[in-house]
Amino acid sequence: MKISLVYPPEYNRNCETFSLPNISIASLADYLIKNGYKNTTQHDLDILYFKKIKKIITDEQREKLENKEKAIAYCNDKLTKKEKEEFDFLINIFLKEGKIVKSDVIGITFSDLRTDFFLANISALIAKMAKDKWKTKIVIGYRSIPHKLYIEIMEKYKVFDYAVFSKFGEEPLLKIIEKIKGKNVELINTIEYNNGDIKTHYNLSNQFPICPTPYYQKDILKNYEVEEKRLIKSYYSSPEIVSEIFNGNNKEIIVPYSFINTCSGTCAFCANDPTIPSNCKSVNQVIEEIGKMKESGVTGIYFINSNFNDKYSFAEKLCDEMIKNKFNILWTDCANFRNMDENLLLKMKKAGAIKITFGMETGSNKLLKYIRKAINIEKAEKYLKLSNKLGIFNQIELIGGLPYEDEIDIRSTSDFIERNAKHIDIYSLNPFYLYSSSPFAIRPKLFGLEIIETRTKKPNFYKSPEKIGIISGRFNEKKGLKWEEKDK
Template sequence: MTRFANGKSGDKKREEQLFSPGAKTMKLAFIITSPATLKHDWYRDPLYQKVGVPNLAGFLKRAGFPEITQYDFNNQVLKVYKESPGLVKLISYSDRENVRRFLERGDSALEKQTAFLLDTLGIERQDFFGISINHFLGDEGEIALGINLAQCLAKALKQRFPGCVIALGGLQNMSLPFQREAYSRILEECPAFDYAVCGEAHLAMLYICRALEKKKTFASAAPGNFRTVQVGKSLLINEIKGEARAEVTGHYFEPLPPGETRNKSVPFGLPAYDKANSRAYAYTGEELRKFYHLPAGCAKLLAPADKDTFLLLQASFNEGCPFGCYFCAGANTKFFSLGIKESVRMLKRMKEELGCRHFLFYDPNFNPTPGYAKRFLAEIIKAKLDIRWSDCFNLRSLDREMAAMMREAGVIKIIAGVEYPTRRMLKYINKGLSVETIYRNLEELHKAGIWNHVLLITGLPTETETDVAEMEDWIRATKDMVNSYTVGSFHMALGSPFQKQPEKFGFKLGQPLSLYCQDSYDEQNGPGWEEKSRLNLDSNRRIVQLINALKGTPKYTGARMDDSHLLMYLYRTLGHKNKKLIEKLYEAAFTVNPHAERAREGLRLGLEAPGSALRALLARTGLKMELGPAGRETVEFNLKKGGASLRCALQARSENVLLNPAPGRVHGGHFMLESGASSGPARALSAIKKHLGAVLTAAEAWDQKP
């Protein structure tokens, strides 16, 4: 049963029961869930902490809530998965029927797995738990699994710690209407949640905590700038503003309301990283060298950094964008920045308290204006912080002097949106950049020894074959000064000038889409949505394939920030002056999926051992399996039957291949089984494919052996 309210209702009786009697200081905790064990993220590159929860924790600490614990799946759960993968069964949360049964009356397998996760995280009694699912940002299947996981965690927490309060957030990959719909359904299905926060979370979380602290209802603790929906006994909260009562989407910097600052020693905007959690994300140089299998001949050269600590943290100093790119949801948004001296003090504090000398700045543009950027760089240089860092830079606000200052201030990598670097397209999207300026500034950065990562967007409206060919020419011309790429495919972003004024640009908007805050659209005198979607995929694939061919490997289109540990390590050890050597070592670096090796060995032993489960399966189905050579990340084999042959590979899922169903793909707990090249009679091939699920189960049997 759902009813609407206007910020003044809620189930008072229930809320008054949700307190820890006698507690002097309220104890808060955030559980940061993650799908990392379901994808290749966990072994491809060392992970780093995302800034969302630490940012919120800093906001609440400044408001006077000092006891905040952060439980992180990418810490404790991932450690167990690396050594004993059979104990971590996140894929089990993809079965909605089993989850429904667990929520309604119990499911022994999910109950056991959820209890194991809570125990592994070391969760203790708290007054309040916030469950974040903002790492689940992939396809519909991944997000659904994240929701199911959160619901099971909430029920288990309520059973283990009666009286605790639980809130859910993190569906930022959806526009607000889809968020509201999803949260309402989640609360209906799982009454263990007391709250769900839609859109911007800072103030909603503040007043939830104030309500608990003062033993009030949310409505009596919060001002009227919230829209609330009561779902059963739970409350869905959405911040609103202005006379139009517009819903507030998420943002980074949120000042505390007047009178709410209780601890001024916590600077405004400081991300409050958990010290214990941060220690688990720190690596020595020696560990990174071995993780990336860097050439043994370089060990002596790299040895000076063996004992250095590499902890990477995100930090942000501004938000909003003064530029007017037509495709961008952030175009012409209100710009805010911390004071430069305050920002440098924040960096110094994180260095002293957490031991961090390597940062991933998290700004829309470090250089919204040349003056601001140069003053900031000068202060970093003056403070002698000895940090290495990366950030997004706008190539229109850059010159040779700034490139030199960036090098001296410790910039090792820039991320620059060049989008569609052809004359017609740059003008069409109002980029404010010329092809010549892009080339000149990338060249200046390259000469300064800085790693250039560019963002490309294929499939822009009005794209023609000529446009694609011109982009290909640009890629060839700049391949020696551009180090890596993110090749995205255009979508009609909500709030962008394109989307807000579709008639002006010749679009007819269609249905809103559930993911990535976008609309479908048709082009005037152009293709319809379905055809445009297909063409977008084609042009994207074409550009990616060209880059991979020019670079000789797909690794340069496969990472945006994931390679940051490797680059920080190489730049810290070798310095900007040795960029050519850094490029060679980056090229030589590789990582290995240790589970693939174990799975292949399990299959080999199963094929050889009389009476094994694998041999029994093959005998029962009439299949023959031929193992391919060992690989670093995959297990390849042929399945044969009745004159037909099917090439198969076990491999980890990725950001491009997630949990959504697809032909020729079967999902397991650790791998997906993907079938490819085939030959022989269609009927025999069909018979082989019918048994792929059973083959995958047999191939993953090794995971039961910790």
């Protein structure tokens, strides 16, 4: 059975100054290959679109691809012959450049779906042609998209056979493929579309978090080479501080990878459940997987862990092994202050850390205690200074609009940034979201909050001005501001 996994183009990907290969199709490919589906290939249309395809097509042709109504009409055979031929021509460019050939199944990741629906359009157009030419079965999916939105998409385009709304798509995709082969299997968190009929298959047992192992194709990695000079200029105002790391000539290949996405922290705002057992890979497995990536040409890792040092002993041992194996791979990750000391920070640097993102949230000790961050600003300052002294690029993440945040707290955060400006290379300010699975939402009385129920009608994802994804719940502070006062 021939399976093609596709990463469609989108205009907004990540917050870095360089592109990263998609870990979703790489992880799905690894899982399917290990389960016997050796003829599984990956097709990254995102990097190809921005490097080549966008330069081939005209602005008028690009506007056609962005037009949701025209794309839906094409998929429903409602275009004129001339219009259909124009779309056929454009879609064949994507198939040719992406080396997408006759396939039994095409799986398309909907990561970073936005309300402009460019990604959905391209996916649907490819799906339509593949179904007409090869009778291909089409599967779409991504963890953060509501299953009701998938139903809307499937009903409008009418070319997607299955949509996976599970948090983890490896096993659900495998079950779909087995069903397509004729096996009697139970689908997992999957929507099935058949000539207008919608059937939703639920299975809550698939909710335990897993840390997938990505398999990056070498031909895709080649497209993600980035010059060292560009990396240096992007992050360092004084390039001489990293002259010993970079030589300014070679090209780097940086890939996303994770070894843990659970978290033992008890932060009140966070959607992570600290009672879930850790899904951290073993040190041996991480070392083995990094070794394989290095053999494929990878020179840098963009860790996407919940945090590098969720468990101190693990982080220390991993650093020791990375140093021992002489990987000489540079990496970046999130880290927490609560499990940080000078010994670990020194080892992280020696193991290849060049950028660390710390979850600071606020510069107010009052709020740090309220949100159960388990740190204080004094400790944060200490390790930001040390990290900076070691030549590590420091980023801190802040949250604006936390419950009970007042002018004094805002000033404390501002003062913290000014006081540590020499040690903070960049900070990001994110709006506070009340996640339904956070301690704030689960035990609001404990935190002096009153949750406001607001859902009164079916959401219209197509008309929403918001980004597709999680929208904050509403709340009142029992001894503070009402929602109307905060939401200004």
